[in-house]
Amino acid sequence: MRAAxxxxxxxxxxxxxxxxxxxxxxxxxxxxxxxxxxxxxxxCAAGLNxxxxxxxxxxxxxxPGSPPDIPGLELAGQVIGVGTDVFRFKVGDKxxxxxxxxxxxxxAVVHERTxxxxxxxxxxxxxxxxxxAFTTAHDALVTQxxxxxxxxVCVHGAAGGVGVAAVQIAASMxxxxxxxxxxxxxxxxxxxxxxxxxxxxxxxxxxxxGPFDVILELVGASNLAANIASLNLGGRISxxxxxxxxxxxxxxxxxxxxRRATIHGSTLRSRPLEQKADAARRVETQVxxxxxxxxxxxxxxAAFSLDEVVQxxxxxxxxxxxxKIVVTM
Numbered sequence: 518m519r520a521a522x523x524x525x526x527x528x529x530x531x532x533x534x535x536x537x538x539x540x541x542x543x544x545x546x547x548x549x550x551x552x553x554x555x556x557x558x559x560x561c562a563a564g565l566n567x568x569x570x571x572x573x574x575x576x577x578x579x580x581p582g583s584p585p586d587i588p589g590l591e592l593a594g595q596v597i598g599v600g601t602d603v604f605r606f607k608v609g610d611k612x613x614x615x616x617x618x619x620x621x622x623x624x625a626v627v628h629e630r631t632x633x634x635x636x637x638x639x640x641x642x643x644x645x646x647x648x649x650a651f652t653t654a655h656d657a658l659v660t661q662x663x664x665x666x667x668x669x670v671c672v673h674g675a676a677g678g679v680g681v682a683a684v685q686i687a688a689s690m691x692x693x694x695x696x697x698x699x700x701x702x703x704x705x706x707x708x709x710x711x712x713x714x715x716x717x718x719x720x721x722x723x724x725x726x727g728p729f730d731v732i733l734e735l736v737g738a739s740n741l742a743a744n745i746a747s748l749n750l751g752g753r754i755s756x757x758x759x760x761x762x763x764x765x766x767x768x769x770x771x772x773x774x775x776r777r778a779t780i781h782g783s784t785l786r787s788r789p790l791e792q793k794a795d796a797a798r799r800v801e802t803q804v805x806x807x808x809x810x811x812x813x814x815x816x817x818x819a820a821f822s823l824d825e826v827v828q829x830x831x832x833x834x835x836x837x838x839x840x841k842i843v844v845t846m
Contacts, residue, residue: 520546520622521826521844523573523586539575541827546587548624550598555626556606557598562645562820563620564591564678565833565842567760568786572618573830579618580787589620590786592627593635593644594846603629611635615648615793617786621826623846630794633801636809643815646678646841647808650815652800653785654683654733657755659690660799661781662731666691669749671723673697674735674758675707678841683733685813686804688714695726697736706839710814723747734758738766745769748776755781816840 522544525537551557569588571577579585593613596606606612612632619625635644658664670687674680675696687694688711697720698704704717718726720736727747734740737759744754745768773780785796807813818838821829823846833842 518546518548518623519543519823520584520587520619521589521823522546523588539573541573541588541830543824543826546622549626551600551603551626553601554603554628554630555600556596556603556612556629556632557600558592558594558612558614558625558627559597560592560594560620560623560625560846561641562593562843562845563589564646564649565829565844566590566649566678567758569621570830570834583617584619584622587619587622589616589618589622589844591615591645591647591649592620592625593641593647594625599629605629606632606634611644613644613648615652615785615797621823621844623823628790628794630790631797633797633805636805638809638811639815640817642817642820642843642845645843645845646815646817648797648800649785650678650682650841651686651804652796653679653757654686655800655804656785656796657733657757657781657783658683658686658731659803660796661783662733662753662755662779664690664692664731667693668730669693669695669728671695671697671727671729671732671744671747672735673720673723673733673740674761675717676700676703676839677735679757680735681707681710681816681840683735684715685710685807687731689804689807689812692731695723695729697723700837703837703839706816710816728752731755736761738763741766741768745772745776745778748778751777753779753781755783757783817843819843820845822846 707717728749735758
C-alpha cells in the first residue's frame with residue numbers, strides 16, 4: 518500500500534548533533550492484515566488535523582500501537598476485510614473512525630468498536646473530515662461539560678474543523694452560541710451553519726457577549742483569564758487546543774472559586790479502546806441523526822489527492838480556512 522510517510526532527510530549541514538529534517542513522502546508499505554476485532558479499510562478520504570502537523574514536526578509522537586511514521590487521525594472508507602470476532606460490520610460496509618495514526622494511507626485497520634457507519638447522504642470527503650472533529654467537540658461539550666438546552670456557549674477558534682463541529686453540536690442541542698473568528702470574511706459562513714443560533718464575533722470583544730455557561734477553548738492560554746471572568750455561576754471551560762495562544766498562563770483562583778467554575782483539559786488520541794468506543798457510540802447516536810437530517814454538516818474547504826499531501830498540509834498551515842481539509846485516495 519502507498520502511504521504518506523514521515524521521513525528524516527539529512528541536512529546539508531553535517532555538523533555533529535544536527536537534527537535531520539522531517540518531511541512527508543509517499544512510500545510503499547506492506548499491505549495490512551486485520552487482527553481480532555479489527556476491520557481492514559480501503560481508505561477513501563482522511564481529514565487533516567493540527568496533531569498531524571505536530572507529529573510531522575516531531576513534537577507529538579503516535580501512541581503505542583499506531584503507525585509511528587504515517588500521520589492521520591481520522592478516515593472514511595470501505596471495509597474490504599475483517600479479523601476474527603467481528604460482529605457488527607462486514608465486507609462492503611462504509612465506515613469512518615478516529616484512529617491513533619495511519620489514516621493517510623491506502624489501507625488502514627480499525628477496531629470495529631470505534632467505527633461508525635457512513636450515512637448515505639454523506640460524501641467521502643465529508644465523512645473523512647467528520648470523526649476526529651465531531652468526536653472531539655461532542656466529548657468536550659456534552660460528555661465533559663454536560664451542555665444542556667438553553668445554555669450559552671462560547672467557542673474560540675470556531676472556523677476550524679473542531680470549531681465548526683462544536684458550534685453545530687451546541688446549536689443542535691438548543692444552546693445559544695457565540696463563536697470567535699478572527700477573519701471577518703469567515704464570520705458569516707460560521708453563522709450560516711445554524712442561522713439565528715450562532716453569533717460570530719471578533720475574539721477581542723467576546724466578553725461583551727457573555728456571561729457563558731460553557732466555553733470551548735481551541736486557541737490557548739491567552740484567553741483563560743478573560744474566559745474565567747466571563748463565566749456564569751457554575752460555568753465550565755473545556756481546553757482542547759493551544760495552537761494559537763500558548764500553553765502557560767496565570768489565573769485568579771479567587772475568580773474561579775467565586776464562580777464555582779470548572780476547568781477541563783482533554784485529548785482524544787491516546788485514550789484506551791473502551792473510552793474511544795464509548796465516545797464513538799455517543800456521536801453515532803447523538804450527532805449522526807443530525808447529519809442524516811441535514812441539520813449538521815461538514816464544510817470541506819479543499820480536497821487533495823494522496824500525491825498532493827504536502828500541498829494539503831501547506832494549505833492547512835496557511836490558516837484562514839473554514840472547515841476541513843481532506844486528502845482523498
